[in-house]
Amino acid sequence: MIGRALALCLLLGATAALAQTVPEPAGFHGEPYRAPVPATLAGAQVITPAEAVALHRQGVPFLDVLPRQKRPDKLPAGTIWNAPPHQTIPGAVWLYDTGYDRISAVEEARLRDGLAQASGGDKAAPIVIFCKSDCWMSWNAGKRAVGMGYTGIRWFPQGVDGWQAVGGTLVTADAP
Structure with missing residues (x-):
């Protein structure tokens, strides 16, 4: 228990110290996606792991925006490849590939439809958006959600980490 608490303090302390120096960009953030993120997301509420646990217990919808792992480009022709299972927070809906700086119309529709379903059509309803710590994917998706008029967005920057x-435990996400 003490080890877990120490790990959390180090994770939060390092993330908070770096985030204080990272300004919010005017637009979306591209490569590198795994890099320190801001401490804020305009139009959204930033939540801690403890707050995420409390919201999860209350049944607030969680949206995981980590991308799918794609087939490696250099695999020889005919090689069978299966993506490793994606681990997420229990009950989360996986809206893969919706956190990039530029997304296709299909990916934007996946995010829009996922938000509508999670909110039950109420754009003020609380929704938690996450990926991993120091990952811009959830920041980008949260910014998009705010831009779509959602006012109940809770950004969980530490995500699964x-x-x-x-x-908290993780479960295997439903395959897309």
């Missing part, structure tokens, strides 16, 4: 640091 913060979830696990406070003792």
Whole structure:
């Protein structure tokens, strides 16, 4: 228990110290996606792991925006490849590939439809958006959601890493 608490303090302390120096960009953030993120997301509420756990217990919808792992480009022709299972927070809906700086119309529709379903059509309803710690994917998706008029967005910047640091378990996401 003490080890887990220490790991969480180090994770949050390092993330908070770096995030204070990272300004919010005017637009979306591209490569590198795994890099320090801002401490804020205009129009959204930033939540801690403890707040995420409490919202999860209340039944607030969680949206995971990590991308799918794609087939490696250099595999020889005819090689069978299966993507490794994607691990996420229990009950989360996986809206893969919706956190890039530029997304296709299909990916934007996936995000729009996922938000509408999660909110039940109420754009003020709380919705948690996450990926991993120090990952811009959830920041980008949260910014898009705010731009679509959603006012109940809760951005969980520590994502699955913060979830696990406070003792949360992960489950295999439904395959897209």
